[in-house]
Amino acid sequence: MIDEQQRRAWAYLAAVAEPPNAAIVALIADVGVLEAARAVQSRSVPPLHQAVLQVTEARCATNTAAADLDAVGRIGGRLVTPDDDEWPGWQLLSLGNADTAAKGGEPTALWVRGPARLDDAVARSVGMVGSRAASAYGEHVTASISGDLVVDGWSVMSGGAYGIDGVAHRNALAGDGTTVAVLACGIDRDYPTGHARLLAEIARTGLVVSEYAPGTSAAKHRFLTRNRLVAALSRVVAVVEAGRRSGAANTAAWARKLGTPLGAVPGPVTSATSVGCHRMIADGLAQLVTDASDIVRLAEPDGESGAGAVPGVPARGGSGKRTDGMDPRQLRVYDAIPAKGAVTIGEVAFAAGLDIGAVRSGLAALEARGFVTLGGSGWMLAPRQ
Amino acid sequence: MIDEQQRRAWAYLAAVAEPPNAAIVALIADVGVLEAARAVQSRSVPPLHQAVLQVTEARCATNTAAADLDAVGRIGGRLVTPDDDEWPGWQLLSLGNADTAAKGGEPTALWVRGPARLDDAVARSVGMVGSRAASAYGEHVTASISGDLVVDGWSVMSGGAYGIDGVAHRNALAGDGTTVAVLACGIDRDYPTGHARLLAEIARTGLVVSEYAPGTSAAKHRFLTRNRLVAALSRVVAVVEAGRRSGAANTAAWARKLGTPLGAVPGPVTSATSVGCHRMIADGLAQLVTDASDIVRLAEPDGESGAGAVPGVPARGGSGKRTDGMDPRQLRVYDAIPAKGAVTIGEVAFAAGLDIGAVRSGLAALEARGFVTLGGSGWMLAPRQ
Missing domain, CATH: 1.10.10.10 (Winged helix-like DNA-binding domain superfamily/Winged helix DNA-binding domain)
Structure with a gap:
């Protein structure tokens, strides 16, 4: 267990540069979190870590760590750091590879809200992603798969968005399962606002997760960055519906890059919201999956029986x-x-x-x-x- | 061009053993068609071809060749033999491989009805197969693909059955294209009877094809045997809808065995008639295709522009x-x-x-x-x- 001073240092470093930031992560790994925070604040970093100065220039003088920790504490949240037992270290490991670190490395730390242990919640999790403009077919299939997954002891991870994401979360909750929403904004923000109640419900039994400090608002680049976390924290990613260009396709690309097994659900060839899924399957980028057991088999190809x-x-x-x-x-x-x-x-x-x-x-x-x-x-x- | 005596010998040998029959084909290849017919009738075959005696025992004394040729002539049909210019020799070649000959080798000859040249009709043909109990979705997709294929100069080959087959033929006709029905009975039979008018229409502009002598009735084993001909005579086979076990899956298996490119059209995972297609795609046995151009690309991967x-x-x-x-x-x-x-x-x-x-x-x-x-x-x- 880390002490309060250390946690504040983590909170400071998690917010002082836009995450993910490989320079910050490297500095902490080299000199420890307390010294790293001191070095950034005093603007005197070791010669090998000069890159840190530039990425922290804008925010270094603003230390919101204590306020951030207070804010999330008030809504039942906490900061999970690599020094905490519940840090899902091995699932995030692939983000530290040279290939991926450049475009979106390991998160410095993760803000979470909810009763579940982070490592437990993601150890057997399926990332379910898809169009916000889902069809009735897509919603039906999502509901069915999500419900079956939680019955089988899997947690359902998604992005909290309208459409497929929302249906996936909702049906995991309905099945008394664990569901994890990874947000592109602070965990104190209700984004989208129409999902305020859903996010509260997720936080009551599962987890709402973000690498962004409380108060951070959602932004385009943060959705793309968030997608890599969904791909990294899932044992398998399933795309239920995706148009020709969609955020789901971006999450799928991350899954491939990180080595997370990737499934895609087919649909009518006449449906625009299945075009992306069909493309991924036809191009050999995703495996065709039709139900929860197909998806689980992707994660456990040897027929391990799961729960x-x-x-x-x-x-x-x-x-x-x-x-x-x-x-x-x-x-x-x-x-x-x-x-x-x-x-x-x-x-x-x-x-x-x-x-x-x-x-x-x-x-x-x-x-x-x-x-x-x-x-x-x-x-x-x-x-x- | 072969003479009348030779054609009668072919007609006799095509009917004297249930086709396909590798022993008959081998005998003809060895001694010529006239001598082969004489040998079978006189029950004195060369030592290497003793197997012929057994397979021809039941029918050898009944020579219906002249009557068969008359019967098909009256309905605008003819017997196409390996000695005729329009014999699609190279497309049937794969059937002569050791692997495949045992379970269904080359046809001895083919009865055809219609104005098209057999080799022309199959040179750029897509085998479209699927469930008899097709869904409205399957019929819609079949109609669209079949119509697009003939516009692009492809002929549409199928089995003349209810469901997907019928829709494929009908929309090829509607688009003024060439369509070929390969039957599991004689070309003078209307099977299924509900398709009598459709088969007549196909024979008016395209081709009705069978390896069975006129008068032969459809039988279970003949459907399976017929399926291999569809797979062999098509440049690419596309399965539009197929249940868990279906004739379409059998044709698909033949396509794989013969090296004919195989596509399958996905559909709703909630549809029983798409289960077979999804299975083939998921198992890597068929390529996912969504429209005519996907199918054509399977046949012409290098982008030959065809028509x-x-x-x-x-x-x-x-x-x-x-x-x-x-x-x-x-x-x-x-x-x-x-x-x-x-x-x-x-x-x-x-x-x-x-x-x-x-x-x-x-x-x-x-x-x-x-x-x-x-x-x-x-x-x-x-x-x-």
């Missing part, structure tokens, strides 16, 4: 070898974890000779099957049952 | 700057209108290689800008101002 296979209930065979039924890639990841002690994803990737994305999905699959577990110091073998 | 490159359509321009500022599609439409006289939208579409919708909107734009005008006999160039 039934959470840690503690390993699908191990009685007499058989522990590794029976693992696919070759899972086996490589599994073999790269030492018998004793914990390792980072990077160490596993190195030892297994796999890329980070493959390791990430391999570890997730192994964790779901009870073979490995994530402790405070990294990934380790789960104790035998 | 669009028709001669007699001069690329105008030259002196005048008349065409400046036209977008490429308007230019194609404009270029397809002759210097003198009027043309129909269909003629423009054919000459320009564009679909009807594109031509309509192109003409409207050109009319609005004063380039073309609609007279009593069709579209023509507007007089220069």
Whole structure:
């Protein structure tokens, strides 16, 4: 647990440059959060981090950290930092890759509102995205998929917008499931205003999430930046309806870039709101999915049974070898974890000779099957049952 | 050209064993058609071809060849043999592969009815297949695709059945295109009986085709055998609607086996008649297609322009700057209108290689800008101002 001074430093640094900001993240990683905040405020940063000066120039003198923390506290929110247990570190890892960091790296920290633990809420989550101008067909299909997903123990993540987003959230709530809205504005803002009650309801049982400080208003560039978070925090992204050009297509592009499995729901070829989905499928960018189980299979291609296979209930065979039924890639990841002690994803990737994305999905699959577990110091073998 | 005796030998051998029959085809290839017929009738075949005896045992004593040729002649039909110029040899070649011959090899010969040359009719043909119990959506999409295909100079091949087949044939006829019905019974049979008029209409301008002798009635196994012919004779097969198990799925399987490009049209995930299409796309067995141009692209991946490159359509321009500022599609439409006289939208579409919708909107734009005008006999160039 971090102390109040540290949390204020995080809050300051999360707001002092428009997030995401790789320079800020790098500075914190190098010198720690307290020293990073001091360095930015005093305008004296280490030589390697001079880039920080420019990106913080406009806001460095305005420290709203305490006020921001107060503001979100009053509405039941909090700031989740990489130093907190609930930080979904491994799901955000792909954002730190050289390829992606340039266009939208890791968030500095995340403002969240709601009772759910952030890491729990996103560990088994489906990003459902689609047109704001959804058709009746799209809304019907979204409702059905969203309802089925939560019954199966998945959380439903979306952007809180009108159309597909709203239907996805609403039907997750109706099924007593967890739903997560990732906003392009502060978590204290009701955007769109017509969804004020819906967002309040999401915050009552699930989570409203944003990397933007309270009071920040929605802006075009923030929607695009927000989309990458939806793609990163979802185990699989499903596009239900998308026109030729749409925000959903942008989220889909992020999913591909980050290695998040991507599904798209077909519809009538006569419907303009299915054109984007058909294009993605035809071009081989998304897998055709027709229902919740198709979508779940994308996230768990090996037929892990989902909610039934959470840690503690390993699908191990009685007499058989522990590794029976693992696919070759899972086996490589599994073999790269030492018998004793914990390792980072990077160490596993190195030892297994796999890329980070493959390791990430391999570890997730192994964790779901009870073979490995994530402790405070990294990934380790789960104790035998 | 073969003589009457040879054609009777072909007719005899085409009927003496249930086609397709690899043993008969091999015997003819080895000893010639006349000697093959003699050998079967006299029950003395070369040692290598003993298999022929068994498959011809039941029918060898019944020679209906002359009667069959008379019967089809009376309804405007004929027997097309591998020795005839119009035999579509290269399209049937894949059926002779070791893999496929066992389950349905080359036809011995083909009974056809109609004015079109068989090789011409299938050279640029799209096999359109789908459920007999088609939905209104499926029928609508089929009509639109079939109409666009014939405008683009493609023939439409199908099985003459109710549902998708019938709509495909009918809209090809409506567009003055060539359509080919491949039957699972003799070409003198009207199957299904409700399609008697449709089949007569197809035979008036296109072709009705079957490997079964006149008088042969439709049977379950013949539908499956017929499906392979549709797949072999089409340059590309498009499944518009298909339930979980359907004849269309069988034709699709044949297309894959024979290497014929295969497209499937998506539909609402809530529709039972689209389940088969979605399955094929999701499993990577068929390419998602949404319209005629998607389908044509599967057959002509390199963008051969087909009918669009028709001669007699001069690329105008030259002196005048008349065409400046036209977008490429308007230019194609404009270029397809002759210097003198009027043309129909269909003629423009054919000459320009564009679909009807594109031509309509192109003409409207050109009319609005004063380039073309609609007279009593069709579209023509507007007089220069």
